[in-house]
């Protein structure tokens with residue numbers, strides 16, 4: 001996990017290099033297909049779902065396309081029309097719930113796109129279009145660098161669609177340069193997260209506003225997976241409407257405040273380091289979370 005978080009700056013640089021070259025005709029066809037969609041249906045699980053929540057907001061805001069983001073396991077009875085598209089997001093490309101969601105939208109006859117990290121995975125092959133996340137192999141069960149890769153590749157996609165629809169990109173070269181620099185800073189400052197670790201911590205809340213709400217969900221998932229303590233992510237305002245009653249002297253509250261145009265892409269890095277150090281302080285192995293496997297497959301429920 002530590003190695004993979006530390007790889008994030010090179011993943012960011014690698015993705016930017018890949019997408020800074022001449023892109024294939026198929027890529028342009030896909031951009032055209034998405035830009036004429038009435039609704040984008042995004043389906044994913046876990047960390048990939050959190051990336052989907054963020055990208056969903058960005059598609060609406062910058063591409064002016066209505067977007068619905070689903071837990072892949074809950075996809076059913078969706079209202080679709082023939083111009084809609086479906087995007088699935090997955091590190092492995094093999095998660096059964098997400099595969100089933102992809103099959104569901106394939107059967108409805110709309111165009112499907114997969115954002116996957118594993119080339120030649122089932123999702124890569126079953127979707128009409130596939131975009132590789134180019135994060136390199138992710139071994140740790142707790143997904144980290146692929147979350148950042150999903151956001152960045154999604155942002156590049158959004159930029160291409162905005163350029164096609166509105167003749168101008170949303171994010172500029174200087175934003176991407178700043179992103180590289182800030183990802184390096186976030187990794188260099190990893191020991192700051194260690195200073196906040198108390199091994200007796202029993203409860204943790206991550207709060208945020210705007211896109212940071214979703215980073216709060218993602219940070220909380222990582223604590224659950226690696227530290228086995230109660231942790232939730234909330235919108236800061238909503239926290240006052242009930243959950244605040246849980247706060248006692250064994251509770252820590254972390255306010256996530258990412259900054260800069262693309263700050264949300266790497267805003268979770270300090271929280272990833274915090275989960276890693278807290279897990280170790282508790283005598284746990286963050287690379288071997290209990291009851292979990294890297295890829296959640298349930299072949300009995302596979303509908304493909």
Ligand code: M6R
Pocket residue numbers: 045046047048049089090091092093094095098141142143144221222225294295296
């Ligand atoms: O391979 P996928 O992206 O489809 O996996 C989805 C989730 O199972 C996965 O993100 C899970 O939530 C991670 N272990 C979180 O760190």
